[in-house]
Amino acid sequence: MFYYALFFILSIVVFLEPKNTTRQEKLFFLMLHFFLLLAFVGLRDETGTDWINYSDQFFSDDNDHMEFGYLYLSDSFRYLVSDYNVFVFFHAAMYLSIFFIAINKKLKIGYIVLLLYTGHLLGVMGSNRQVLALMFCILAGERLYQDKIKTFVVIVMFAAIFHYSSLIFLLMYYVRKMSVRMSLSNYLFVFVVLAFANYILLSSSFISTISNQLITIFSEGTKLRGQLIVYGSDQFRPDIITSIMMTIKRVSTLFILIVMIVLFVDRNPNVGFTVLGRRFKFYFAAYFFSIILLLLFQPIYPIIATRGGLYFYIYEIFLFSIIVSKVKQVNYTIFTVIFILFCLVRLSFQFSYDKELLVPYKAVWYNTDVIRHLY
Numbered sequence: 001m002f003y004y005a006l007f008f009i010l011s012i013v014v015f016l017e018p019k020n021t022t023r024q025e026k027l028f029f030l031m032l033h034f035f036l037l038l039a040f041v042g043l044r045d046e047t048g049t050d051w052i053n054y055s056d057q058f059f060s061d062d063n064d065h066m067e068f069g070y071l072y073l074s075d076s077f078r079y080l081v082s083d084y085n086v087f088v089f090f091h092a093a094m095y096l097s098i099f100f101i102a103i104n105k106k107l108k109i110g111y112i113v114l115l116l117y118t119g120h121l122l123g124v125m126g127s128n129r130q131v132l133a134l135m136f137c138i139l140a141g142e143r144l145y146q147d148k149i150k151t152f153v154v155i156v157m158f159a160a161i162f163h164y165s166s167l168i169f170l171l172m173y174y175v176r177k178m179s180v181r182m183s184l185s186n187y188l189f190v191f192v193v194l195a196f197a198n199y200i201l202l203s204s205s206f207i208s209t210i211s212n213q214l215i216t217i218f219s220e221g222t223k224l225r226g227q228l229i230v231y232g233s234d235q236f237r238p239d240i241i242t243s244i245m246m247t248i249k250r251v252s253t254l255f256i257l258i259v260m261i262v263l264f265v266d267r268n269p270n271v272g273f274t275v276l277g278r279r280f281k282f283y284f285a286a287y288f289f290s291i292i293l294l295l296l297f298q299p300i301y302p303i304i305a306t307r308g309g310l311y312f313y314i315y316e317i318f319l320f321s322i323i324v325s326k327v328k329q330v331n332y333t334i335f336t337v338i339f340i341l342f343c344l345v346r347l348s349f350q351f352s353y354d355k356e357l358l359v360p361y362k363a364v365w366y367n368t369d370v371i372r373h374l375y
Helices: 002-016 023-042 051-058 068-080 084-102 109-124 128-145 149-159 164-181 184-203 205-218 225-231 240-264 269-275 277-297 302-313 316-326 329-352
Strands: none
Touching: 002 023, 002 109, 002 329, 023 084, 023 109, 051 068, 051 084, 068 084, 068 128, 084 128, 109 128, 109 302, 109 316, 109 329, 128 149, 128 164, 128 277, 128 302, 149 164, 164 277, 164 302, 184 240, 184 269, 184 277, 240 269, 240 277, 240 316, 240 329, 269 277, 277 302, 277 316, 316 329
16 A cells, blocks of 8 residues: 555655754755655645545635635635646645744654654645644744744734634643643643543533534624534534544553653653653643543534644654654664554554545556545
């Protein structure tokens, strides 16, 4: 399968990237990863979620339900080149550029890209509006880490013109405060409490009924009312088994991180958590906040847990890159092998949903004769 071939290539690149790289080597590996992802995402054809929706929108003038920033971008491009595949390439180059500009250059690029590809990219590459907003929010998060609060707010507001859901990322201001105060033990305690609350909420139909009524009342008169009501309906509300599986997938990183800290940083995970430094705590708090949103809102209004949580969940891709900086050279290969195996498992999870929209991979140069049933 094409996806596993790309996984193999990215894994090889991770091994080739030295533990300690020069400035020129970092630039080389950054550009290599950029073009590998651009070729994969930018040249795809009828592959990924929402292809039919966005391709139809590209050629249509009736798009009042979409954010004006994305409409202006797509409409402007349509007047220049009336080819949706060309727009897909341009769009991918745009958001990948934002992503590679945003990430801290001191981190190991290979680890970040491999987890981005195996854990996130396949799911969001078809969500044209949200993936743009997501990358702008990563850029905003870096400015927040640097204490540039006004810049952070401006970038998040700009991201909202591509997808309104990005406004939830303003909560990152308070998540940053949480990152300073919380220890690993505190996080684990909060997780246990919220997991129990999640079970109670899922078992109660009363909560979902109340939430639906509130959405109906407060969305009155807004152009998003129809979407908000649909997102709150039972078809988007998971049963207990599905909820448990989604939670296991989300917290798998939490378990692996603790194991990695114990094995390669310090046998006391709380000490290791502290040793990894301020940036690790900042990223970890963002990632953990996605778990909070999942456990609290999955039973009440699932779209907040999934689409809203994505802006925080994406931060898991940076965590391993920080841990590896603390790994001794003698253990570097073992750490990398464990990480790659973890990514391989994550990649297999990506095909749990909408597999028919991803498999086989179809591009303007590959599998061109495949006829896919789009929806």
